[in-house]
Amino acid sequence: MKKKLGVAKQLFQELACLHSNEIKAKDAYPCIKYHILETIARKELSISYIVADLKYIKPALLEDKNILYNYLMKILIGSLVSESDNSTILNIICDNHTTKIASGNSFEEYIKLHLIYEKDYDIKLNIIYMDSDDRNAYPVQSADYVANALYGWYEYNDKIYYDRFKFKIRNALRFPYKNFGK
Numbered sequence: 001m002k003k004k005l006g007v008a009k010q011l012f013q014e015l016a017c018l019h020s021n022e023i024k025a026k027d028a029y030p031c032i033k034y035h036i037l038e039t040i041a042r043k044e045l046s047i048s049y050i051v052a053d054l055k056y057i058k059p060a061l062l063e064d065k066n067i068l069y070n071y072l073m074k075i076l077i078g079s080l081v082s083e084s085d086n087s088t089i090l091n092i093i094c095d096n097h098t099t100k101i102a103s104g105n106s107f108e109e110y111i112k113l114h115l116i117y118e119k120d121y122d123i124k125l126n127i128i129y130m131d132s133d134d135r136n137a138y139p140v141q142s143a144d145y146v147a148n149a150l151y152g153w154y155e156y157n158d159k160i161y162y163d164r165f166k167f168k169i170r171n172a173l174r175f176p177y178k179n180f181g182k
Contacts, residue, residue, distance in 0.1 A: 022133060022141050025148030036145045037164035046170035047146060050076040051154055056179045070107055072175060074114050079171060081115055086122040090115075093139045096131045 025033060050072045054062065061068045081090060094107060108127045115121050130137040132144060149161035174180035 025145040041165040048171035050173040052175045053180045089124045
């Protein structure tokens with residue numbers, strides 16, 4: 001990914017200059033999105049995500065997008081981690097811009113409370129925070145392209161980018177699951 005995103009920045013400097021070290025998916029030309037997503041799909045990985053139907057989200061959660069983000073991440077991570085992960089290290093890479101919580105506790109503390117105390121798992125958490133504008137934040141930048149493709153599919157029923165990686169999806173959660181899309 002590092003090489004592909006780097007080449008895109010060199011070829012499309014008019015887009016690369018919009019942000020210090022990245023071409024955001026929302027600004028990328030269709031050929032860039034298509035190519036980056038095909039590159040992601042060729043990697044040995046799986047994709048898990050959660051998407052929210054905002055018309056069913058309680059107003060209190062909408063007041064601060066970081067609270068909603070952290071709550072949704074708790075649900076997603078909780079669905080991916082199980083007792084079979086006991087005695088392992090869980091590595092999570094987060095975008096620095098979306099991991100604050102109102103109480104002043106860190107996202108790491110929030111997830112630790114959930115997994116170690118509420119779920120009673122014996123795991124070690126290794127949470128890495130990256131700024132998406134950092135020149136080495138390729139995992140976060142790649143996730144931006146996947147999130148952008150998912151947004152296009154759910155919001156506009158545009159599957160052209162989603163179809164590039166749909167076979168890599170391991171877990172797709174919709175929130176709230178009872179009312180999503182109704």
